[in-house]
Amino acid sequence: MIFRSVSSSSRLVRIWDSAGMLLVLAGLFLVCSLFVDNFLTVTNLRGLALAVATIGMVACTMMFCLAAGDFDLSVGSIVAFGGVLGATVMNATGSVTLGVAAALVSGALIGFFNGVVVARLGVNALITTLASMQVVRGLGFIVSDGRAVGVRTDAFFALGNTAWLGVPVPVWLTAACFVIFGGLLNQTVFGRDTLAIGGNKEAAHLAGVPVIRVKITLFTLQGLVAAFAGLVLAARMTSGQPNTSQGLELEVISACVLGGVSLSGGVARIGAVIAGVLIMGLVQNAMNLMNIAPFYQYVARGCILLGAVLLDRLKQRG
């Protein structure tokens, strides 16, 4: 084996590659701690973590979709539908288990449907999930008759409003998602196959990767996790709301892209995705604390996303 000497510039690139967004996150955290009043308080940080819980969970599976070269726009609708359906079933049966099961199964089914249409029928993922996004949003309104569905079973609220070791349960659940899906990406054949498909679908197919099966599986997982995130959100709000999480899909994709996930597939790191999610949440939190009007927050978020992508381009060129 012959080793070429690694030049110092490429070493810099590699450091940036593996830890760039973590550094940005650390820098932002430091700046906010120093200059934003009330930022570095337990209450605020707990609020920040809760605020990114939904995005964080969904980002785990979105990372897989993007890594395989696809994406899923239906997640926001599934979050809302999962919450509404869970609440409705719980009210009708009085059973938390049945409600949770109904939401999870239907979320997985929606994802499975997306996966079959994309992978087996070969329809573009953008179109497919754009369609299911609207269908599922509509289903949420139909199930709830357009109104918030208040949950009458108190046991359900444990999922959203309790804490363990001072950390809210939704935050623990999000962390668990990061661990599970990080492991899935790095330690399993499924993860490797996903990256291989995103990197070069044809080569992966010829190398024996079951392309269709993997794609259907990851869309199914995406639906399942989105429905789960919807349940957690409903528990926090004590009701299933058909209007919630509109535009969530774009926030999730933004966080993933911020975390260096390549939109053309094949490149994804869980650490960077976590950083991406936290950066998005942190910036929003800081702007809220500084009383910046929501209108300006949209502009700021867009600029940050564009900046991150431009930085990525520069890196690739350099």
Next chain:
Amino acid sequence: MTRADPALSFEALTMEFPGVRALDQVSFGVRGGSIHALMGENGAGKSTLLKILSGAYHPTAGSLRHGGVSKRFTSTAEALRAGVAVIYQELHLVPEMTVAENLFLGRFPRHLGFLDRGTLRKEAELLLRRVGQDISPDTRVGRLSLAQRQMVEIAKALGRGARTMAFDEPTSSLSARETGRLFEIIRELRDQGTAILYVTHRMEEVYDLCDAATVLRDGKHVVTHEVLTGVTRDALVKSMVGRELTNVYHYRPRPHAPGGLEVRGLFGPGLRVPVTFAVARGEIVGFFGLVGAGRTELLRLLCGVVPPVSGEVRIHGTTLVVDSPRAAICAGLVFCPEDRKKEGIIGVRSVAENINLSARREHLRAGAFIDSGWETRNAATQIERLGVRTASADTLIGLLSGGNQQKAILARWLSEPVRVLVLDEPTRGIDVGAKSEIYGLIHDLAAAGTSVVMVSSELPEVLGIADRVYVMREGLVSAELSRPKATPEAVMRAALPAGAAV
């Protein structure tokens, strides 16, 4: 008349790629108003020469003279402006746009800044008439036949004032009638004084159409016949293939055992008749054929990439249902595709991941988890064994040279036992040193009992490495030759299209 100065001439043209000299001091000229055949085996340097002519490559040394002036094209656009047009096999037209729009792409007629549709149509019609086509300029190019598209491409070149044109095997996908029309147009162009360089494999075309011929071999100029009368087909074939086979192929006889791969009546898209053949254990069988002979199609049927219409594939006596590459791999039949970039490597992933991608049949922890210790060791072992030159196992494979990418792809299949190894053009675009290493490896595998099927369009490679050669032509197997009988002439004779027999 005294022979005029050539309209186009190459002077000591040399083109080097890392490790390969694709062209070595090639000199010859093409007269204006003549059709000059450029011949040679695949890899002889014809494509490289065309690419230099079109400005896609810049020669390492030597020069190109056009119209008596030394030129150095830096882009296709510049070559076109100078009046040189190269018409490739894959045409460069935009299928979604109309014929007229394609003809004037990049130089639309304008009136007060707006697109002048009237002029566009009129001028397009004029150009189409020059190539004898009565298609409407408003037709979308995607709806035209291949032959019509070729005419549009020629018209496009004419519209840009091309005085020199090169054709790269233009008739390979045309019917006899379409070929006839194309020849008429090319002859007309010649009579108008255009210098034409015509790349072909087909002997009949050389004698039918061309006035002069140049033969390249291994990047070197072999001979230029300014007049073709008195030049026999045998002489041309000999100058194309005649060369010493050296021991870069590492050939040594090996014992064969029956029952390796048996293929009976395999049939599907790209073939004209069902194909039957067998490869013993430890045997290397070569499939030779010119471009379009159906070799790649046969391999794709064999390896489950394209589902076969009918036929039976047996490996070590067991019938195999090949409905996907995965099924084939599980049965121990593995396929190294021809187009490395498109179908082989996963460029954005590391060398190690690319090597380990298929090594999953026997090395998994708990069925789903990766044994990363084994993977790291395996990658290191394979990199060492195949001599893959890479900065580290974690380097992105897309950054390696073609030869090293190919070795890494081979390594993908060597991490676990393989019964049948199917290689499609395993040494395309690879330098001589790496080629020799890959041949050595193929021999080692065969010696260990693997049945090897190798497709190549490089004749010396097939003859150098194979125990037996099947020759394909126009979708069927036209000959089966044992090693002693597989002379270059015999193979070429079987490979040339019917009616072009030497």
